[in-house]
Amino acid sequence: MFTIRNAKLLDGRIVDVGIEGEKIVCLGECEDNDELIDAENKLVIPPYFNMHFHLDSAFTKAVNKSGTLWEGIRIWQDIRNKISEDEVVRNALTAVKLFVAYGTLWIRSHVDITERSFKLLRAINRVKDESRDIADIQITAFPQDGIFTEKGNDELLRKALENGADNVGLIPHNEITREDGFKSIKYAFELAKEYNKDVDGHIDETDDPNSRYLEVLAKETINNEWYGRVTAGHVTAMHSWDSAYRFRILPYVARAGITVVPNPLINVVLQGRFDGYPKRRGMAPIKEMLYANVNVTLGHDCIMDPWYPLGIGNMLQVLFMAIHLDQMMGINELVSSINLITFNGAKAWRVKNYGIEVGNEANLLVTDADDVIDLIRFMWPPRFVIRKGKVIAKEGKYVLFKGKWERIKG
Incomplete structure (x- = not known):
């Protein structure tokens, strides 16, 4: 004692x-x-929560010349074929230790399961086990290349759930057609119900104002009564949606109990790359979501990988960026903003x-x-x-x- x-x-x-x-x-x-x-x-x-991260790509230190999400994905496709399982473990353990040293004890990591040998999933399963005394880690089976973009990716997602993944991932805006995007959301819920898993997707991570899969996610959450068990990562397109549409859709997101996870460090780096000036900030509007009673928590997303060249694992850096981008500078806003990396994360993780x-x-x-x-x-x-x-x-x-x-x- x-x-x-x-x-x-x-x-x-x-x-x-x-x-x-x-x-x-x-x-x-x-x-x-x-x-x-x-x-x-x-x-x-x-302690803090990091509700969206990629342990499998941490410290791969690639150079993304355009700074776009899409070049990062192409670079990653090459890296994942060459990197060894032991390298992934070593890099990921370094990231976990940094997060713990800076006060984060819960880490939800997306792991690319479209790498067909599953060496990435095996590696992060090892990291999860080796880190069990210092952190709680959840693995989201993340179909980086899409669920229906290549034959067999849907079965890879199922297989990942049978091999240690905690949550069902998806990326509807990266499917080839809008119809496949809708189909991918329905399929994710089918798996979630079959395996009793939470749904944790990359949703509308684009500047395209026509990307509106969050509304489909909300409808499927309500239809399947998966309340409080669904997370939408990024939703950067929300920054480009018109205000009337956000006003209409956010109450349904709140009703569904969906948690939205902006990743401000990386969102502001990757989004707006095709803009001149002024450039969009590309982060889902936190204050507006909180006003609509949507649960919002934050993710660090990346450390020194094809999408982000910096990062030390300090969730206070993430919070610092978030409150600047969304101008949360009133005294009450500043004081309550700590909830974005503490109590709101606990609600999303369902920590008792x-x-x-x-x-x-x-x-x-x-x-x-x-x-x-x-x-x-x-x-x-x-x-x-x-x-x-x-x-x-x-x-x-x-x-x-x-x-x-x-x-x-x-």
């Missing part, structure tokens, strides 16, 4: 947090214990016992920030990352991996 002294919670209270085993057992004035952490009246918060409350699992970040605004301003890593009652990372530099402390290099 150990105690965190002088912890400032999100509601402003200064409390002690008593931890025994994997649980929070005291909140307020707690007894002394052999192990103490003095938070020094700094912010102590629940999340948050700093007695009886909940002891997952906490001890930060150096006075409040949420300072947390976002400085983007410092946590002093301590605590998972299930155990310190697993310190100072953004050290991670306890397989029982040994490692200094992280990304």
